[in-house]
Amino acid sequence: MTEFGKALTVTETPIPGLLVVDLPVHGDSRGWFKENWQREKMVAAGLPDFGPVQNNISFNDEVGTTRGIHAEPWDKWVSVATGKIFGAWVDLRAGETFGTVFTTEIDPSRAILVPRGVGNSYQTLEADTAYTYLVNDHWSPDAEYSFLNLADETAAIAWPIPLADVEVSPKDLAHPRLADVTPIGPKKILVLGGAGQLGLALRDAEHVEYTTRDTLDLRADDLATARRWRDYRAIINAAAYTAVDLAETDEGRGDAWSSNVTGVTALARIAAENGITLVHVSSDYVFDGTKAGPYTESDPVRPLGVYGQTKAAGDAVVATVPRHYIVRTSWVIGEGRNFVRTMASLAERGISPRVVGDQIGRLTFTEDLAAAILHLLSTSAPYGVYNVTGGGESRSWADIARAVYRLTGHDPSGVTDVTTTEYFADQAGPVAPRPLNSVLDLGRIQATGWTPRDADAALEAYLAASS
Incomplete structure (x- = not known):
């Protein structure tokens, strides 16, 4: 009864x-x-x-x-x-x-x-x-x-x-x-941009599936049926158009908006309709870099160029997904060609470079960025925006170049500081405006229990592993 x-x-x-x-x-x-x-x-x-x-x-x-x-x-x-x-x-x-x-x-x-x-x-x-x-x-x-x-x-x-x-x-x-009995495995994580720097850093994670534009086109008409979307618990969007200078051209502007906004909009719709957590990697370029101190997650966005505008627009779209993490980062270093490897190569060849000294930020190594993202997912941290970079003191690009020279056994005095304006004065073609202050406040991600690795120590470890 x-x-x-x-x-x-x-x-x-x-x-x-x-x-x-x-x-x-x-x-x-x-x-x-x-x-x-x-x-x-x-x-x-x-x-x-x-x-x-x-x-x-x-x-x-x-x-x-x-x-x-x-x-x-x-x-x-x-x-x-x-x-x-x-x-x-x-x-x-x-x-x-x-x-x-x-x-x-x-x-x-x-x-x-x-x-x-x-x-x-x-x-x-x-x-x-x-x-x-x-x-x-x-x-x-x-x-x-x-x-x-x-x-x-x-x-x-x-x-x-x-x-x-x-x-x-x-x-x-x-x-x-x-x-x-064949046990049922956990829902998978789908990584978009699996061949990129961050995608490669996520390769060791469990129950992760990787895709590139060749295997999953976010602009395709059949996107809604391209996967059994309910089999995924999270999507990590590690793909983006990042050619900041090229984005200032007519062709580049269209490509940037197509990848960073149109494609992200389709992805957000898939995530919302299927109850998937969407992790979207954003950028310091959503800010104009004029703030005196570190940028927090609640600071208003004020992008200077097309790339920053598309990233800010993509962030606004992702914020409508009920389960979302927008991970803002800066100065990303991982596998493949990057600033640190370029400086190490110049040092090895005895070249004394001119390096920008008026842009300030912290390096973010992809293994740390990947670890922070997986931490947010595994701990079910509150949804929203999180800043993720390396920890410690902020540096200029010139400071980092000198550190690379010193750590590889070369004379750091060979690095000469120049301003951003001076550095790009002779560049042919359009130049995207850069934020001079790219320092992001890390208090919110730290409150979830994740501790950023000191960026200076991470740089030393990266160079040691690359030697």
């Missing part, structure tokens, strides 16, 4: 993410009423905002009807409209809790949130039981499923009615034992 008058409560189980929920049911002589899923109240009570997109009902005529054990790649909100079930859940996700079992009875006054990859099964305890479930993805034959035999000896589920005496499908009886 349905229990009336319960308070809305959420109870954890031995299976991580599997939550039992007692529901308020209001009844009188006419029958009863309940809010089977009420997003605002249930999220406030501690349930995740899992975003259901489909509602299914399975009606069962007889006592003892038994179904399962099925693990699917989506979350499921299970309840009954009439009758009662004995439910059994087995964790079939890869990890330490693989094979953990939880059982309980469910009537209309109780529901359960079943996370992706947890095997779901039930046995009806009353005739005319209407079993209902909401899921946050549409059924697909291409999805990754896993199954466990109802009679598995390791799970040892204590079915109220012996399986020999119940209605069960031959298909369910033929599922494998636990030792032969």
Whole structure:
């Protein structure tokens, strides 16, 4: 019999993410009423905002009807409209809790949130039981499923009615034992710009898939169906148009807006529609560099050139995605051609360079940027904007050049300071305006528990590893 008058409560189980929920049911002589899923109240009570997109009902005529054990790649909100079930859940996700079992009875006054990859099964305890479930993805034959035999000896589920005496499908009886089950892996992270400096630094991360424009074009008409997007928990957008001077030309301006805004808009739509966390890498170029101190995440953007304008516009688009991290960084150094390697090469060849001395900032090494991004994702830090650079004292480009000369055993006095205006005075073609102050305040990322590596120490380690 349905229990009336319960308070809305959420109870954890031995299976991580599997939550039992007692529901308020209001009844009188006419029958009863309940809010089977009420997003605002249930999220406030501690349930995740899992975003259901489909509602299914399975009606069962007889006592003892038994179904399962099925693990699917989506979350499921299970309840009954009439009758009662004995439910059994087995964790079939890869990890330490693989094979953990939880059982309980469910009537209309109780529901359960079943996370992706947890095997779901039930046995009806009353005739005319209407079993209902909401899921946050549409059924697909291409999805990754896993199954466990109802009679598995390791799970040892204590079915109220012996399986020999119940209605069960031959298909369910033929599922494998636990030792032969293929565990469901976690949702993947998709990295755009996988061949770039940051993309290469993310190569050692687990459950990461990489793509380039050759394999995924954000401007393609079929983007919405280019992937099973619900299989991804996060997208890291490490791709961008970064030719700051070329962006000031007619052709470059179009390319910059196409990549940094149009493509990002399509990506943001995919993330929002599929409940994906979008990590978008931004730039110090969204600021004009005139502030006296370090820039914080809340400072207004004032880009000077086309590149900075497109990055600021892309940031504004990404900010509309419910789950987003905008990671602003500066002076990025990683694999391939970069300022540090250029200075090391000049030092080796005995060349005394003229280097800009009026632009101030901190180097950011891609391994640190990658670590900060993965930290935000793994700790579920509050969504929003985060500054991420190397730590320590700010330097000019000329200061860094002298450090490279010194650390590679060459005379740093060979580096001559010039102003930005002087440096570009003889350059043919358009020159993008540069922010003179690129120092970013790191307080917010530090508050999440991530400590930036000192940029000077990181430079020394980078050169040592490159020698």
